[in-house]
Amino acid sequence: MLADLNNLMMGLGIALEPYNLLIACIGLILGIIVGVLPGLGGANGVAILIPVVVTMPATTGVILLSSIYWGALYGGSITSILFNIPGEPWSVATTFDGYPMAKKGRAGFALVLSFLSHAVGAIVGVFLLTFLAPLIAEIALKFGPAEIFSVMMLTFSAFVGLGGKSPVKTVAAILFGFALAAVGMDIVSGQLRITFGSVVLMGGFNFIVAVIGLFGLGEIFLTVEEGLKVEGIVGRVTLKDIVDGFKELLLYPKTLFMGAIIGCWMGITPGGATPASFMSYGFAKESAKNSAEFGHGASAGIIAPEAAAHGAGTSATLPMITLGIPGSPTMAVIMGGLMIFGLTPGPMLFKEHADFVWGLIASCWVGNFIGFFMVMAFAPLFAAVLKVQFSILMPAIVYVCAIGAYAVNNRMIDVYYMMIFGVLGYLFKKLDYPIAPMVLALVLGNMAEQAMRQALIMGQGSPLIFFLPPIALPIMIVALTIFFWPVIAPLKDKLLGKKKA
Amino acid sequence: MRTADISIALMFFLIGLILIFDSVRIGFQWGVTGPESGLFPFYLGLGLIICSLLTLRTIFVKYKKDGYKKLLMPEGALKSILWVLIPSTGMIVLTEFVGLHIAAGLFLGFYMRAVGKIGWVTTLLVSILVPLSLYIAFDKLFLVPLPQGLWGGMLIPF
Numbered sequence: 292m293l294a295d296l297n298n299l300m301m302g303l304g305i306a307l308e309p310y311n312l313l314i315a316c317i318g319l320i321l322g323i324i325v326g327v328l329p330g331l332g333g334a335n336g337v338a339i340l341i342p343v344v345v346t347m348p349a350t351t352g353v354i355l356l357s358s359i360y361w362g363a364l365y366g367g368s369i370t371s372i373l374f375n376i377p378g379e380p381w382s383v384a385t386t387f388d389g390y391p392m393a394k395k396g397r398a399g400f401a402l403v404l405s406f407l408s409h410a411v412g413a414i415v416g417v418f419l420l421t422f423l424a425p426l427i428a429e430i431a432l433k434f435g436p437a438e439i440f441s442v443m444m445l446t447f448s449a450f451v452g453l454g455g456k457s458p459v460k461t462v463a464a465i466l467f468g469f470a471l472a473a474v475g476m477d478i479v480s481g482q483l484r485i486t487f488g489s490v491v492l493m494g495g496f497n498f499i500v501a502v503i504g505l506f507g508l509g510e511i512f513l514t515v516e517e518g519l520k521v522e523g524i525v526g527r528v529t530l531k532d533i534v535d536g537f538k539e540l541l542l543y544p545k546t547l548f549m550g551a552i553i554g555c556w557m558g559i560t561p562g563g564a565t566p567a568s569f570m571s572y573g574f575a576k577e578s579a580k581n582s583a584e585f586g587h588g589a590s591a592g593i594i595a596p597e598a599a600a601h602g603a604g605t606s607a608t609l610p611m612i613t614l615g616i617p618g619s620p621t622m623a624v625i626m627g628g629l630m631i632f633g634l635t636p637g638p639m640l641f642k643e644h645a646d647f648v649w650g651l652i653a654s655c656w657v658g659n660f661i662g663f664f665m666v667m668a669f670a671p672l673f674a675a676v677l678k679v680q681f682s683i684l685m686p687a688i689v690y691v692c693a694i695g696a697y698a699v700n701n702r703m704i705d706v707y708y709m710m711i712f713g714v715l716g717y718l719f720k721k722l723d724y725p726i727a728p729m730v731l732a733l734v735l736g737n738m739a740e741q742a743m744r745q746a747l748i749m750g751q752g753s754p755l756i757f758f759l760p761p762i763a764l765p766i767m768i769v770a771l772t773i774f775f776w777p778v779i780a781p782l783k784d785k786l787l788g789k790k791k792a
Numbered sequence: 793m794r795t796a797d798i799s800i801a802l803m804f805f806l807i808g809l810i811l812i813f814d815s816v817r818i819g820f821q822w823g824v825t826g827p828e829s830g831l832f833p834f835y836l837g838l839g840l841i842i843c844s845l846l847t848l849r850t851i852f853v854k855y856k857k858d859g860y861k862k863l864l865m866p867e868g869a870l871k872s873i874l875w876v877l878i879p880s881t882g883m884i885v886l887t888e889f890v891g892l893h894i895a896a897g898l899f900l901g902f903y904m905r906a907v908g909k910i911g912w913v914t915t916l917l918v919s920i921l922v923p924l925s926l927y928i929a930f931d932k933l934f935l936v937p938l939p940q941g942l943w944g945g946m947l948i949p950f
Contacts, residue, residue, distance in 0.1 A: 342930075342934070342936045343930075343934045343936060346934055346935065457847075457850075459843050459846045459847055459850065460843075460847060462839065462843050463804050463840060463843035463844065463847065466804075466836050466839045466840045466843065467804060467807065467840065469832075469836050470807055470811055470833065470836050470837070470840065473811075473832065473833045473836065477829040479829070480828075480829050482818055482829040484814060484815075484818060484829055484830070484833060485810065485811065485814045485833065487814075508880075511876060512873050512876065512877070515869075515872045515873055515875075515876050516865055516866065516869040516872065516873055517866075517869075680908055680910065681908075682903055682904050682907050682908025682909075682910060683900075683904055683908065683910070683914075683918055685876065685903065686879075686880075686896075686899050686900045686903040686904070687900065687918075687922055689876070689880045689883070689899070690883075690892075690896040690899065690900065690922070690923070690926070691926075693880075693883070693884065693887075693892060693896070694892065694926065694930060694938060697892065697938060697939055698930070698936050698938065701937065703887070703888065703939055706884050706887070706939075707884060710877075710880065710881055710884065714877070717873075718796060718800060719800075721793075721796070721865070722793075722796060722797050722800055724800070740832045743832065744827050744831070744832070747827050748827070
């Protein structure tokens, strides 16, 4: 504990260097803008900037990338409340109550409430990150291939069992992601796979390109389809709003912390901010006495999803730096950035690049702190970005996406892939195939395969190695339970004689 | 909706077949040094096929119950989506010839005039200034080379 605090102080020293501080502020501003714009989200906002970041020192670069994420987390709710347009998928749940409240003339109050909940979610998330990460990294050092594979199983099972989408479709999306990752050279034997002799396919599919297509263009198609109508509410945050917001927040301590904890849980067992916000909203609604108020501007309806979204966002850092398994799609892209710097996320990172890790953790504290004041002070200013006509914004966003997709590998074919992924992303969204687990599968594909094959070699071909105590077995059991949860849950209810709710 | 749902399921089925086909070619069993390259993709393919069959079954049950009327997208949405899809694909194809920045400038101008019905002055200003500033930012400041196409290098004189 004490050693962690010392390390944190060292990290703060790095994060508070003037240059890094400046970069964090730039990242936050970019992130909030990205958060406000529909079609540009945290994941592809980060993806587009990766080529730029490569020119910086590693710590600075990662501070920039993560600051964009924090900014986007804050920014998404501004437009949800003022325009009823969720700037980010994770702020969809905020529109349910945020917009009605703003419509009643309490826009400033709604904004304050949302930012405060964000801040609390962030604090809980960062707190967990600071004190839990070193512990988990210590345990993870003992992991062999079988254990790594079982942790991945757990990760993907969480999507299937807890993701809330059709389990079969979720599995299909995951397998599709793995299949895309398998295209190209086999990292173990060097053999070419699924390329059919084509040079283009030899390079495989880069997940950053997929992220830009799936999240960026897919989202644009969805926005265009719905027909973007900007009917803004003028929101100014007054001192009274801030005081009232604080008081109101203190009335809902349970909702607030439940939201933050659900968020952190969903961030660590990958699910990401989006399902976390919906789940937390649902819980808050169920447990509230005045559930009829929900949907008409209930305070708890803003607090719960916002705290969860930010809790999930920050705590998604935890599995990424300790296990090398990102907790959300945006974290996956940030991890891609780390790997470009030659830093392999995982337990060894704590040992070999302690300064970097603690710089990152400290910048979570600093970034979320500055971000809070930034949105508090300038929310209406950022909202004004949406006043720019959509027919100007849209082509500009496509343009920026194309830059990002090309610059990853300097390959023109990636830009075409981006378009294809865009159409796929749109169809997947419409047909209820989840995108986040597919992206994660694409990112982790090679690692999962390598772990599986190494484990099989160690076990001399017997898959029983994945069920070896003491570490792999319990993880596997939990993973399988969660995986089959959609089947188990109704059975359990039947056995206990419960009626379906 | 139903057609699209079936098509995606069939696409997964096809991908599964391709995976299995290729895995069998490179070997998917236990080789001399351990599992062969095709082992992992083989099971991926198998899983995809099972998933797509399960999805297809659900589709037929579900749509028989709910009817076929539910549309994939609201009326008229296809048109506005194509208005994005076709010009942006055009931009990418054009990039092969004149480079990304010039192509993007043309795309911006086209979309703003044709869809946004924005005045000429704004259109011209935006479609020149945006690519110019991005060109300076990426190509000059951050030294991230972006595609120049066949003739792009000659078209931008600095």
